[in-house]
Amino acid sequence: MGSIAIALEEKGIPTVTLYNQRHEKRFMGTILQKGYVDYPAINFDEYETFTSEGIRALAPEAFDFMVEGLTTWTPPYLKPEGDRWVPKESAFTYSGDSYQESLDLFNRSYLEMGWGDGLPLMPPTRERVDALLRATPVSAETVIGRWGPSNAYFTAEKIAVAAAMAGARPEYMPVIIAALEAVTSSPWDAFFPVMRSAVPLIIVNGPYAGEIGINSSSNAFGPNPAYPANGAIGRAVNLALAAIPGNGRGIKPSNLAGNPASYAGIVVAEAEGVISLTPGWDPVSVQMGYPAGTNLVTVMGVDQMDMSVLGSIDNIAACVAPNRDIWPGNRKMWEAQYAGALVITEMQIVIDGQMGGKTKADYARELWESARFPVDEFRDLILRSEFGEPVEPSGFVKSLLEEPDVVKKGVPVAAGPDRFLVLVAGGH
Amino acid sequence: MKKTAVLLAAALIAMPLLITACGTPPENADNALTVLSPQGAVEKGKDPAPRLETLEGKKIAFWLSATPDQLYAGKGAELYDLLEKMLQEKFSGIEIVHYADLPMKFTPETEVVDAIAATDPDGVVVGFGG
Numbered sequence: 001m002g003s004i005a006i007a008l009e010e011k012g013i014p015t016v017t018l019y020n021q022r023h024e025k026r027f028m029g030t031i032l033q034k035g036y037v038d039y040p041a042i043n044f045d046e047y048e049t050f051t052s053e054g055i056r057a058l059a060p061e062a063f064d065f066m067v068e069g070l071t072t073w074t075p076p077y078l079k080p081e082g083d084r085w086v087p088k089e090s091a092f093t094y095s096g097d098s099y100q101e102s103l104d105l106f107n108r109s110y111l112e113m114g115w116g117d118g119l120p121l122m123p124p125t126r127e128r129v130d131a132l133l134r135a136t137p138v139s140a141e142t143v144i145g146r147w148g149p150s151n152a153y154f155t156a157e158k159i160a161v162a163a164a165m166a167g168a169r170p171e172y173m174p175v176i177i178a179a180l181e182a183v184t185s186s187p188w189d190a191f192f193p194v195m196r197s198a199v200p201l202i203i204v205n206g207p208y209a210g211e212i213g214i215n216s217s218s219n220a221f222g223p224n225p226a227y228p229a230n231g232a233i234g235r236a237v238n239l240a241l242a243a244i245p246g247n248g249r250g251i252k253p254s255n256l257a258g259n260p261a262s263y264a265g266i267v268v269a270e271a272e273g274v275i276s277l278t279p280g281w282d283p284v285s286v287q288m289g290y291p292a293g294t295n296l297v298t299v300m301g302v303d304q305m306d307m308s309v310l311g312s313i314d315n316i317a318a319c320v321a322p323n324r325d326i327w328p329g330n331r332k333m334w335e336a337q338y339a340g341a342l343v344i345t346e347m348q349i350v351i352d353g354q355m356g357g358k359t360k361a362d363y364a365r366e367l368w369e370s371a372r373f374p375v376d377e378f379r380d381l382i383l384r385s386e387f388g389e390p391v392e393p394s395g396f397v398k399s400l401l402e403e404p405d406v407v408k409k410g411v412p413v414a415a416g417p418d419r420f421l422v423l424v425a426g427g428h
Numbered sequence: 429m430k431k432t433a434v435l436l437a438a439a440l441i442a443m444p445l446l447i448t449a450c451g452t453p454p455e456n457a458d459n460a461l462t463v464l465s466p467q468g469a470v471e472k473g474k475d476p477a478p479r480l481e482t483l484e485g486k487k488i489a490f491w492l493s494a495t496p497d498q499l500y501a502g503k504g505a506e507l508y509d510l511l512e513k514m515l516q517e518k519f520s521g522i523e524i525v526h527y528a529d530l531p532m533k534f535t536p537e538t539e540v541v542d543a544i545a546a547t548d549p550d551g552v553v554v555g556f557g558g
Contacts, residue, residue, distance in 0.1 A: 001493050001534055005554045007541040009477045018555040020502045035473040049502030049556070059510045066511060070488070070551040071479050080472060087467040095460040102461040115466055123463045152468035161466045243466035250467075 002030030005039070016069025017041040018062050020049040025252040032149030033188075037078055037085045038247040040069030077248020084153070087248060091126075114250040115243045116165070117235070117263055124164035132160040135170030136177060144177055145184025148245020154184050162240035168232040171212045175204055175229075176236045178297035183241065186301075197259035198301040200237055201341055202267045203423055205285035206295030209269035216269035217346065220426040221305075223264075234265015259303060266302065271424045274346045280359025281349060284423050287360075300341055300421065313363070316342070317370030320413050324382050330396045338421060339414035342367055345427035364417035372410035375401055480551055488515060489525035489549035493534045493557055504556025511553070525549055 001023065005015045019027060021043045031039045042065040048054030078085040094105040106123055110116050122128070133140050133156060140157035147154060156177065163176050179202045204214050215227035223231060243250045253262075275281040276292075285296040306319035320340055328334040342363060344352075352358040373381070378401070383391050393401055400406060414420060480486060490512060496505035505527065512524050525547045531540050544552055 001554060001557070003537055004491070004493075004534060004540055004544075005552075007537065008544060008552050008554070010474075011541075011545055012477045013545065013549060013552055014477045014479050015552040015554050018504075018507070018553065020504075020557055023557050036476060037470060037473050039476060046502065049504065049507070050499075052503060052506055055503045055506045055510070059507060059514070062507060063511055063514045066515075066553055067483060070483065070553075071481070073479060077467070078470065081469075083472050084469045085472055086469045087465050089465055091462055091464050093460050093462045095458070097459065099459050099461070102459050106461055106463055110463075123461055124466070125461070125463055129464055146471075150470040150473070152470050154468060157464075158466060158468045161464045164464075165466065239466070244468040245470075246467070248467055 002027045003034075005041075006031060006034050006036065009036075009039075014070050015040075016066050016073070018066065019043050020046045022046050028247065028252070029149040029188075032247060037150065038075035040065075040073040042069075075247070110165075114246075114252070115239075117239065117242075119235075119263065121165045122167045124161040128164045129157065129160045132163050132168065132170050132173050133157065135173040138177070144181050147184035147241070148188050148251060150245060150247065151188075152245035154180055154240065154244055158244050159236075159240050162243055163236040165243075166232055166236035166239050168236045169212075169229075172229055172233050172236070174208070174295075175202070175212070175214070175233055175297055176240075179233070179237050179299055180240055182297060182299035183237070183301075188245070197256065197262065198303045199259050199261040199266060200234075200241075201300045201302045202234065202237065202265065203284055203298040203300075203341070203421070204267070204269045204296070205272065205283050205298070206293060208295040214267065214269040216271040216425050218427065220268050221266060230267040231264035234261075234267040235263065237267075238262055238265050261302075261305070266305070268343075268423075268425045271346050271426075274349060275353075275424045278349055278353040280357075280361065281353055281424065282360070284421060287421070298421070300338055302340065313366045314370050317367055317372075320367075320371040322373055322378060322382055322411065322413050324384060327382050328396070331399075334396065334400070335415045337415070337419065339371070339419045341421040341423060343426065344422060344424050346424060347427050349424050360422040361417065363422050364420045367420055368412060368414055368417040369409075371413045373413070374410050375407065378411040483515070483519045483522060483551070485521035486519075486550040487523040487525065487548065489530065489544055489547050489552045490527040491530050491540070491544055491552060491554055492527040492532050493555065495532045502556055507556070508553070 001017065001019065005017050008015050017027070017040070019041065024043045027041065031041070042062065044058050044062070048058055075085070077088055079088045092109065094102045094109065096102040096105050103123065107121055110121055111118070136156060138156045140155065142156045144154045144156060144159060146152065159177060159180055160173065163173060168176060179200060183200055209216065212229050213227050214229045214233070215224050218224065245251055270283050272283050275283060283292065284298055285294045286292050288296065288298060290296055306316060328337055344363060383393055383397070385391055400411065490508045492504050492508060494504070508527050512526070515522050515524065531543050534540060
């Protein structure tokens with residue numbers, strides 16, 4: 001629908017789009033990705049559009065917008081400035097009868113504008129943002145990356161605004177900036193965020209993790225008052241990714257069930273103290289090619305987490321299903337793409353690693369061998385069009401299905417064991 | 429009595445000021461809170477087609493991305509019927525290209541775009557899902 005609207009605009013025919021809300025993210029993503037700053041479109045609550053009564057109720061608003069869209073419409077939130085479009089409003093002031101009321105007004109307003117996650121926001125005042133910026137060596141105008149459907153500029157200052165909203169401390173900024181540099185190095189996809197809800201898994205290696213209190217141990221992926229950094233860093237990254245891009249009011253949330261990790265993110269430090277005692281257990285930073293002790297942030301997009309308590313690799317392997325939306329289209333992507341991260345607890349490494357001699361590589365191989373699917377099951381899951389019709393394999397997928405190892409043992413979800421990151425965190 | 433009333437009034441006025449001073453937030457003494465926008469700048473991109481000066485005397489096409497019985501587009505057809513009527517009531521000389529006279533689907537895209545453009549509309553209403 002978005003492509004058709006834009007194709008008509010490019011023929012010089014003005015258009016306006018009316019649609020139901022479930023299509024918003026994909027529609028506006030398509031528009032912005034095609035190089036438009038904004039576009040006259042209005043959406044309506046989906047369930048209102050399913051009944052004649054609902055349609056009659058929204059018709060007046062639809063009519064007014066339709067007329068405006070074809071005649072007087074201009075981008076409401078951005079204005080041209082040199083070679084960029086910048087927000088019309090760089091700051092907002094809220095005045096209540098008390099400070100508390102002003103704070104409440106700010107929170108409600110930001111949520112109405114699409115900025116926030118529903119939890120209370122800390123106010124990104126000039127003072128707070130400057131304090132966060134002083135904790136980094138980069139200037140406020142430094143562009144850390146560009147990302148989103150309209151390739152928005154992620155400057156250090158805008159990242160600090162999101163970090164302030166999340167309640168992050170200044171010492172968290174180097175990790176937040178590094179994580180966003182990693183995420184913005186990968187292009188935004190118009191389709192994938194609609195159908196899935198990937199969230200950055202942020203793995204922090206090196207002594208800095210301990211200095212600022214990122215948890216690697218008990219309840220590493222959950223809340224722990226002794227380790228406030230994990231949640232604040234994750235939330236800052238998620239808020240930045242949602243609020244900085246878009247057409248002035250952020251990127252809309254996923255259409256489907258969503259991901260609870262979109263609130264506080266998935267941030268963890270690797271338990272390097274434990275793994276340094278065990279041969280064959282190099283930290284992720286060393287696996288990535290850096291010297292031991294490097295302060296490193298590694299980011300992987302994940303859309304599900306599964307846990308096997310006292311279970312086996314087979315249990316976990318059964319949860320790693322092939323995914324049609326992200327199945328690689330060529331061998332180069334197949335060999336480059338990671339399939340997931342396997343987290344081994346500190347207790348498990350003591351039992352299997354120190355006492356049993358098992359290494360990270362052993363775990364990765366075991367998972368790779370187990371996470372395989374019969375060819376006919378793979379065909380049913382993967383070889384389908386967007387509308388569910390079967391398609392014949394071609395190119396890379398055809399050659400993969402003909403490999404003897406695949407014919408004999410099933411289709412692996414990853415090109416090799418090294419396509420699983422193995423890290424140690426959680427659990428005394 | 430008058431002196432007492434003045435002193436009492438002064439005390440009453442001073443008390444709110446004291447209370448305010450104790451509870452004053454660091455940002456602003458009069459409770460206003462100024463916060464920065466998280467919205468980032470974007471590169472100058474393409475401009476959409478120029479808008480119409482008026483809808484009087486114009487030909488407006490309505491394109492629906494699905495047939496009226498397809499659920500994912502809601503009751504977009506009913507909305508379009510209403511909007512077409514409202515347009516004709518409000519603007520004189522309006523010509524409508526009815527959605528049923530255009531392909532009610534969104535693929536293949538070029539076929540849909542060409543069919544709409546072939547009606548030579550001045551403007552197009554696009555909807556309603558997909």
